Amino acid sequence: MPKAEKETLAAQLQPGGGVERWAERHLRFLMLAPTVLILLGLTIFPSFYMFYAAVHKISPNPDLPWEFVGPDNFARLLSDTQFHVALWNTTVFTVVAVTTEFLLGLGLALLLDKFIRRLTFLKTVLMIPMMLPPVAVAITWKIIYEPQFGVLNEIMFRLGLPLQAWAGDVNLAMFSIIVADVWQWTPFIFLLMLAGLASLPVEPYEAAALDGASSWRQFWDLTLPFLKPVIAIALLLRVMDALRLFDLVFILTGGGPADRTKVLSLYIYQVAYRFADPGYAAAISLFVLFVTIVLSTWFMKRMRLAE
């Protein structure tokens, strides 16, 4: 600390409102400090602690010391087929669910923009699914998918189609999870795209119309580029959410049948608690964290979200 500054600091800390003046001078740091410290404690510290856990074999018995095993837990990632299955399932879920939600949400927004713009009440009603507790959504779909008395099989029956076990069927389980997720989250994309469309400037479209550009060209050359920032945010948030999928799977399928819906979050949960191997679970968690950081940083840097 420079000498002059030290002196003013000492002067300010004298009784008679000195502390207040000091606080006022450093207000910008003081207002930010609690949040930064809390988040350091709640995110950075756990990350380092997890790294420490990941290089140990941790016994379920808390009295036994941790055994240092070095990179063993990370090496296991390469040979653990269950981990590969979970990674694959998470990838499939993320790609299929987010793509479907995006196309549906964008399509609906383009089709309905003009008609629904002022109907705030109706828009809010359509937004209800994504606000609901995921557990409530999961049990709702569990009732709908129920093979014996569920509504979906009733519809199949009326249509003369074969009845299915849905969430209990090896080939349809992931599909069932995706449908529930699409039901819950398409409104999110829809809402964000509507907001994006509402903020489009009018002039370029008038110019394009004068030039005789088709509506398809207008969409491709004007609408899509203008929407790009909103699309990026919507996709970023959806992808991050899809990577952490847990609640729906936990209630609807429990990861089954035959591990077809076992996603990464669920696998970490099982390794940590059912197989009582927190060291290895920490290694998988670090992998997930790494992927999340790489993906989100790439997205955010590209879109200059932090500015």
Added chain:
Amino acid sequence: MATIRTRSRAREMLLRLSAYLTILVALILTLFPVYWIAANSFKFDIDIFAVPPEWLPRNPTLKHYDEAFIQRPFLRYALNSFLVAVGTTIVSVVFGTMAGYALARFSYPWQWRKQISFWILSTRMMPPIVSIIPLYLFFNYFDMLNTKSALIVAYTAFNLPFATWMMKSYFQDLPVELEEAAIVDGDTRWGAFLHVALPLARPGLAATAIFCLIISWNEFLLSLIITLTEQSQTLPIGIAGRVTQYKTYWGEISAAGFMACVPIVIFAFIVQKHLVRGLSLGAVKG
């Protein structure tokens, strides 16, 4: 000329018709599952299992509400959820508002403003499963497992970044001149924040608080791991606990699940003007 006009009018009509039809279908698809859980919660078990399904409860009953909220501790779970949500919201909104204001208004050396904003946002992206192992060991060490305070600490980890970004975006929308005028009139910098900026940001503050309440109320994974006792478990965990390997208590979980949705729907209508901003962490202003 006349035929062209009729044709384009016909096309316009068709577009309008298909739009309204789409809205209708979307409404049915959106509302049916919510309706269905509500309808089932008012049916006797035998009617829940009816084939073909009973579209309207013929014999409405409050039996499952009695089972869940009187005989089983769902009222307790709901209270726990409520207390944890309120605690988390207070912590997140108080500190998040200050940090959001600082990031919206002050300048920092070495591009800190940008770096810190970016870092706070990235903590929000962290999947909760990733932090459960350290958090579990940490709470275990401090004997905080099965407490509501542990849940508040854990939930703050993702509500605080949210509140910071929301409030930052609201403060950025406010004109700085009013605060400058207050300072010229002799107010301190902190005073200008407290007496000028904060009252102006009140709608944003309310919206941020309600979003924090919703996020905490809905949370499942962290509560599943941190709490095992009736005294600390939240509503979603209580509901999941009635879906067992051997039996699913359809009526009970429908009643409790429907009750878990009711406050959320009310909240959704309160914050409807802020939905876009809230759901995009302040990134899209709707």
